[in-house]
Amino acid sequence: MTQIMKIFKKGFLIVLLAFLVLVGCSKVKITFVGLENVETEYQVGAELPDLSKIVTAKTNTDAEVELSFDYSGVNMNEVGEYEIIITATTTGATATQKIQIKVVESGNPVISGTKDWIIEPGTNLPDLMAGVTAYDPIEGDITDKIEIQGLDKVDVNTPGTYNITYFVETTRGIIAFESVKIIIIDNEAYTGKLLRIDPLNRRFLVEGVGYLNYTLTTKYYQIIDGEVKEITFDDIVLGLDNVYYFINPEKPGIVEYAVIDGNYSYENIRVRINKSVSVSGDNDTYHSSIRLLSSDNIILKNVDHSKSYEVAKNQEILVTIDSQKNVEVKVGSTVVMKDATLITFNPKNNGLIQVLSISRGSSRLYPGRLEVSPAGNLLLLVNDVPLEEYLKYVVPSEMSSSFGLEALKAQAVAARTYAVNDIHAKGYISDGYHVDDSVMSQVYNNTNPNANSNNAILATKGIVATHNGKFIRANFYSTGSGATANSHEVWFDGDTPGEPVPYLTSRVYAKDFNGNVLQFDINDENSMLSYFKLIDFDSPDRSSEYHRWKTEFNISQLKTALQESLSSRYSAKPTQVLTKSGDEFKSLPIPSDIGNIVDINAKQRGGGGLIICLEIKTTTHTFNIYGEYNIRMLFRNITLYCSNINYPQYNSPKSFSLLPSGFFAIEKVGNTIIFYGGGWGHGVGMSQYGARELGKYLSYDAILKFYYTDIELTNVDKYSQETRIEDYEVIKQLIENYLS
Numbered sequence: 001m002t003q004i005m006k007i008f009k010k011g012f013l014i015v016l017l018a019f020l021v022l023v024g025c026s027k028v029k030i031t032f033v034g035l036e037n038v039e040t041e042y043q044v045g046a047e048l049p050d051l052s053k054i055v056t057a058k059t060n061t062d063a064e065v066e067l068s069f070d071y072s073g074v075n076m077n078e079v080g081e082y083e084i085i086i087t088a089t090t091t092g093a094t095a096t097q098k099i100q101i102k103v104v105e106s107g108n109p110v111i112s113g114t115k116d117w118i119i120e121p122g123t124n125l126p127d128l129m130a131g132v133t134a135y136d137p138i139e140g141d142i143t144d145k146i147e148i149q150g151l152d153k154v155d156v157n158t159p160g161t162y163n164i165t166y167f168v169e170t171t172r173g174i175i176a177f178e179s180v181k182i183i184i185i186d187n188e189a190y191t192g193k194l195l196r197i198d199p200l201n202r203r204f205l206v207e208g209v210g211y212l213n214y215t216l217t218t219k220y221y222q223i224i225d226g227e228v229k230e231i232t233f234d235d236i237v238l239g240l241d242n243v244y245y246f247i248n249p250e251k252p253g254i255v256e257y258a259v260i261d262g263n264y265s266y267e268n269i270r271v272r273i274n275k276s277v278s279v280s281g282d283n284d285t286y287h288s289s290i291r292l293l294s295s296d297n298i299i300l301k302n303v304d305h306s307k308s309y310e311v312a313k314n315q316e317i318l319v320t321i322d323s324q325k326n327v328e329v330k331v332g333s334t335v336v337m338k339d340a341t342l343i344t345f346n347p348k349n350n351g352l353i354q355v356l357s358i359s360r361g362s363s364r365l366y367p368g369r370l371e372v373s374p375a376g377n378l379l380l381l382v383n384d385v386p387l388e389e390y391l392k393y394v395v396p397s398e399m400s401s402s403f404g405l406e407a408l409k410a411q412a413v414a415a416r417t418y419a420v421n422d423i424h425a426k427g428y429i430s431d432g433y434h435v436d437d438s439v440m441s442q443v444y445n446n447t448n449p450n451a452n453s454n455n456a457i458l459a460t461k462g463i464v465a466t467h468n469g470k471f472i473r474a475n476f477y478s479t480g481s482g483a484t485a486n487s488h489e490v491w492f493d494g495d496t497p498g499e500p501v502p503y504l505t506s507r508v509y510a511k512d513f514n515g516n517v518l519q520f521d522i523n524d525e526n527s528m529l530s531y532f533k534l535i536d537f538d539s540p541d542r543s544s545e546y547h548r549w550k551t552e553f554n555i556s557q558l559k560t561a562l563q564e565s566l567s568s569r570y571s572a573k574p575t576q577v578l579t580k581s582g583d584e585f586k587s588l589p590i591p592s593d594i595g596n597i598v599d600i601n602a603k604q605r606g607g608g609g610l611i612i613c614l615e616i617k618t619t620t621h622t623f624n625i626y627g628e629y630n631i632r633m634l635f636r637n638i639t640l641y642c643s644n645i646n647y648p649q650y651n652s653p654k655s656f657s658l659l660p661s662g663f664f665a666i667e668k669v670g671n672t673i674i675f676y677g678g679g680w681g682h683g684v685g686m687s688q689y690g691a692r693e694l695g696k697y698l699s700y701d702a703i704l705k706f707y708y709t710d711i712e713l714t715n716v717d718k719y720s721q722e723t724r725i726e727d728y729e730v731i732k733q734l735i736e737n738y739l740s
Contacts, residue, residue: 027093028059028060028061028063028090028091028092028093029059029060029093030057030058030059030065030088030090030093030094030095031057031058031059031060032055032056032057032086032088032095032097033055033056033057033058034054034055034056035055035097035099037054037055038051038054038055038099039101040099040100040101040102041101041102041103041104042076042101042102042103042104043103043104043107043137047076048071048074048076051069051084051086052067052069055067055086055097057088057095059090059093063090063091063092064090065088065089065090066088066089066090067086067087067088067089068086068087068089069084069085069086069087070084070085070086070087071084074101074103075103076103077138078103079103079104080102080103081100081101081102081103082100082101082102082103083098083099083100083101084098084099084101085097085098085099086098086099107137107331107334107336108136108174108176108309108310108311108312109134109135109136109137109139109142109168109170109174109175109176110134110135110136110176110307110308110309110336111132111133111134111146111166111168111176111177111178111308112132112133112134112135112306112307113131113132113133113306114132114166114178114180114305114306115131115180115304115306116180116181116182116183116190116208116209116305117180117181117182117183118183118188118189118190119156119182119183119184120184121156121157121158121184122156122157123156124156125151125154125156125182128148128151128164129143129146129148132146132166134146134166134168134176136170136174137334138170138172139170139171142168142170145168145169145170146166146167146168147166147167147168148164148165148166148167149164149165149166149167150162150163150164150165151164154182154184155184156184157184158184160183160184160727160728160729161181161182161183161184161191161726161728162181162182162183162184163179163180163181163182164179164180164181164182165177165178165179165180166178166179166180176308176309176310177308178305178308179305180305181208183728188246188247188249189244189245189246189247189728189732190206190208190209190212190244190245190247191206191241191242191243191244191245192206192207192208192209192241193206193207193208193239193240193241194206194207194236194237194238194239194240194241194243195207195238195303195342195371195432196238196429196430196431196432197236197238197426197429197430198211198429198430199429199430200430201213202214202215202216204236204245204255204258205303205341205342205432206245207241207303207305207344208303208304208305209245209304210303210304210341211341212245212247212253212255213253213254213255214233214254214255214258215254215255218233218254218255218256218257218258219256219257219258220232220233220235220236220257220258220259220260221257221258221259221260221735221738222235222259222260222263223259223260223261223262223725223731223734224262224263226734228734228735228737228738231260234426235260236258236260237264237423237424237426237429238270238423238426238429238432238433238434239268239269239270239384239423239434240260240264240265241265242260242261242262242265242724243258243259243260243261244258244259244261244728244731245258246258246259246732246735257735259731259735261724261725261726261731262719262723262724262725263719264719265719266387266420266423266716266719267386267387268368268384268385268386268387269384269385269387269390269419269423269434269435270382270383270384270385270432270433270434270435271382271383271384271385271390271433271434271435271436271437271441271444272285272380272381272382272383272428272431272433272435272436272437273355273358273366273370273381273382273383273436273437274358274436274437274438275287275357275358276358276359277360277437277438277439277443277446285436286375286376286378286379286380287357287358287378287379287380287381288320288321288378288379289318289319289320289357289379290318290319290320290355290357290372290379290381291316291317291318291319291355291356291357292316292317292319292345292353292354292355292356292370293314293315293316293317293353293354293356294313294314294347294351294352294353294354295313295314295351295352296313296347296348296349296350296351296352296353297310297311297312297313297347297348297349298310298311298313298317298345298346298347298348298353299311299345299346299347299348300329300336300337300343300344300345300346301343301344301346302337302339302341302342302343302344303339303341303342303343303344307337307339309329309336309337310348311331311336313351315331315332316331316356317329317330317331317345318330318331319343319372319379320379321374321377321378321379322338324340325340325374325376325377326338326339326340326374327339327340327342327343327372327373327374327379329343340374341373341374342371342372342373342432343371343372343373344369344370344371344384345369345370345371345372346369347369350367352365352366352367353365353366353369353370354366355370355381360445360446361397361446361447362393362397362445362446362447362448363448364445365445366383366385366445367385367386367389367390367392367393368383368384368385368386368389368390369383369384369385370382370383370384371383371384371432373432375431380431380432382432382433383437387416387419387420388457388461388462390419390444391412391415391416391419391457392449392453392454392457393444393445393447393448393449394415394419394442394443394444395408395411395412395415395453395456395457396447396448396449396450396453397442397443397444397445397446397447398411398415398442398443398476398688399411399453399688399691401450401451401452401453402452403688403691403692403695404692404695404696405452405455405456405459405695406691406694406695406698406699406700406703407688407691407692407694407695407700407703408452408453408455408456409456409459409460409700410686410691410695410700410703410704411456411476411686411688411691412453412456412457412459412460413460413463413464413465413474413700413704413713414465414474414476414685414686414704415442415474416460416462416463416464416716417464417465417471417472417474418441418442418473418474418475418476419434419435419442420464420471420716421471421472421473421474422434422435422441424471456700460700461715461717462715462716462717462718463713463714463715464713464714464715464716465704465708465711465712465713466711466712466713466714467502467503467708467710467711467712472503472504472708472711473487473501473504473685474685474686474708475487475504475682475684475685475686476685476686476687476688477679477680477681477682477683477684477685477686477687477688478544478546478679478680478681478687478688478689479541479544479545479546479547479660479678479679479680479681479687479688479689479690480509480539480540480541480678480679480683480687480689480690481510481532481541481608481609481661481663481677481678481679481683482508482509482510482518482531482537482539482541482608482678482679483506483507483508483509483510483607483608483609483663483683484505484506484507484509484607484608484683484684484685484687484707485506485606485607485608485610485628485662485663485682485683485684486500486501486504486505486506486606486607486608486610486684487500487501487504487505487684487685488500488501489506489606489607489610489612490610490627490628490629490662490682490683490684491627491684492626492627493575493576494575494576494626495575495576495578495585495613495624495626497606497612502709502710503708503709503710503711504684504685504708504709505607505709506606506607506608506610507608507709508520508608509539509540509690509706510537510538510539511537511538511539512537512538513537513538515538518531518534518537520609522605522606522607522609523605525601525602525665525666528602528605528609528665529665529666529667529676531609531665532548532609532663532664532665532676532677532678533665533676534548535547535548535643535644535648536645536648539690540687540689540690540691540692540693540694541679541687541689541690541693542644542645542693543644543645543646543689543692543693544644544680544689545642545644546642546644546660546661546678546679546680547642547643547644547645547678547679548642548643548644548650548676548677548678549640549641549642549643549650549660549676549677549678550640550641550643550650550674550675550676550677551635551638551639551640551641551656551659551674551675551677552639552672552673552674552675553635553672553673553674553675554671554672555597555668555671555672555673556596556597556671558597558600558673559594559595559596559597559618561635561636562594562597562616562634563590563593563594565633565634565635565636566590566594566616566623566625566634567590568633569625569630569633569634570587570589570590572630573627573630574587575587576625576626576627576630577590577623577624577625577626577630578623578624578625578626579591579621579622579623580621580622580623580624585622585624591620591621593620594618594620594621594623595618595619595620595621596618596619597616597617597618598617598618598619599615599616599617599668600614600615600616600617600666600673601614601615601666602614602615602665602666603615603624608663608683609663609665610628610662610663610683611628611631611662611663611664612626612627612628613625613626614631614634628661628662628682628683629662629682631659631662632658632659632660632661632662633658633659634659635658635659635675636657636658637655637656637657638655638656638658638659639653639654639655639656640653640654640655640656640660641653641654642654659675659677660677660679660680660681661677661678661679661680661681661682661683662682662683663677663678663679663683664676664677664678665677685707685708686703686704686707686708687707690707691703691707694706701713
């Protein structure tokens with residue numbers, strides 16, 4: 001009986017287990033389908049799509065499912081985060097799914113069609129609303145809400161410039177505004193910041209106006225303290241905001257004469273921001289796209305101010321070039337502005353703009369404003385920045401903050417002078433900038449500002465170096481060889497140095513420890529070799545790692561390297577890479593086989609021992625290479641051994657991209673050619689390592705006068721403090737009196 005009971009219990013348990021499994025398998029499960037296709041971010045005012053066409057549900061039993069959607073907590077007209085609840089119901093089961101969505105601001109209102117007005121005295125104001133509209137992405141056409149502010153200050157009977165503002169506000173409290181000028185004058189004229197000078201097409205690009213054409217007969221004047229003097233086209237420089245362009249009444253759009261009201265102002269400088277600081281070609285100079293971000297609101301404007309748009313802070317801005325070669329600006333997926341000429345990006349409260357799309361050693365935050373214009377199929381990025389702010393990003397990028405206050409002051413004055421000189425050099429006027437941000441000008445914003453550099457800049461605010469009343473070209477470099485170079489023997493065309501620059505002349509400052517200047521003969525290569533082999537002597541640069549250096553080449557291995565570098569330098573500077581042809585040296589393409597290297601020697605030297613011409617002899621050719629940079633670029637990716645006061649023997653090898661300087665001498669030992677040299681850089685002007693040492697016992701002005709001959713220091717801030725007339729009628733009358 002007991003056995004029977006055991007069998008019965010066992011059978012019962014099996015049946016019970018089977019029943020439970022069957023019941024479990026038949027439980028209805030609901031699965032939502034298509035949730036991944038639901039958008040979770042919408043702009044204010046947008047309509048939600050019909051989610052019943054996106055989201056479905058199914059069961060494991062193929063039973064029919066009914067869906068319901070609860071939107072009761074969602075307000076698409078108000079920014080915020082909301083929840084949509086989806087309920088799925090079938091026989092024996094119910095399931096819910098919550099979807100979080102975000103409603104974001106869709107954009108700001110835009111005022112379009114505004115312009116400056118020029119009218120004659122005593123006439124009635126025109127219809128200032130003609131062609132002006134306002135549009136809001138949510139509320140649509142809001143032109144009827146536009147207010148014109150500042151009209152009470154306009155006196156149509158008194159010549160002058162009056163500012164008025166078109167203002168509009170949405171029901172959500174979002175505002176837009178456009179400022180324009182009403183110019184009361186009897187001879188049409190314009191003014192605004194000069195953004196570009198286009199000599200090829202003879203036109204000026206003026207902010208707030210657009211392009212104005214000039215001719216060979218256009219006259220130029222300057223008024224200082226009420227005195228008129230005639231100047232030339234060359235005296236008109238980029239960035240001036242105190243020029244008045246008087247239009248020939250018989251030739252609309254043609255500048256009859258332009259007048260600088262007051263002196264030059266050096267408050268701002270215009271800097272090209274390269275995609276890459278290597279600047280080896282267009283792909284490093286120009287941008288395929290630009291990404292911007294700021295913790296400040298940014299106001300966008302086109303060049304004539306007919307368009308404007310305000311981007312809220314912390315919104316990423318994407319700038320690209322469209323198929324029609326317009327600059328196109330997007331915020332999110334919305335195109336907020338297009339322009340074929342130029343768009344400015346102005347921080348509303350003087351904040352910084354971060355350029356996310358470039359790589360730098362700094363945080364990539366830029367003061368001032370940014371400007372983007374087309375450059376073929378790419379984009380040109382320019383930073384219009386206050387000069388003293390510019391220096392805060394140049395000085396630490398060019399000199400270590402540990403170099404001491406006096407050296408940093410000297411660097412600040414040199415950098416400021418270099419910048420102001422480049423403003424007048426007008427090297428990039430057709431592209432609309434003064435300098436770029438690489439070693440082609442001065443390195444800018446590759447290192448963040450620091451307290452030491454900022455103190456040096458503030459202590460020398462506005463101070464620049466001049467020679468005979470003109471700004472000097474304040475060249476500087478890393479490390480000296482014990483002597484400086486003559487500027488005209490470093491930068492020249494062809495095979496003949498140009499005219500000397502009186503304040504950039506060579507001097508030997510290397511001394512023995514008794515204070516005697518070291519002697520060497522630039523016409524005797526044995527003398528030069530002895531000098532460059534000398535390590536232990538008194539020099540301001542003796543603590544620099546590049547005080548003395550050497551590099552070695554196996555003569556049989558040089559052929560491959562020089563075959564490539566000679567061709568490269570010929571392509572870059574054909575008038576300075578010459579090949580012997582008969583009894584003459586000519587600019588000829590480098591042959592496909594230059595022959596085996598026989599000899600390399602310094603054929604011509606300049607002040608301080610700088611090599612001006614290097615001669616290379618092969619089994620089939622003789623080449624003369626002129627210019628220190630061309631010479632340095634012949635020997636690429638070298639192994640360098642360095643020595644200074646702390647390392648009297650040459651230290652462990654390091655890789656270097658090119659010869660550190662053109663100050664070297666050559667020794668031949670069997671099949672090995674050894675270059676013994678000193679310094680890093682071109683050798684013209686101020687040595688930065690030298691300034692560091694001199695700054696321990698000299699003031700910054702004494703450092704500058706040590707390196708730049710016969711200079712004076714002056715302050716350019718005085719120019720911006722001078723009174724301007726700022727009255728068209730007075731300016732016009734002064735010019736008429738001058739011409740009568």
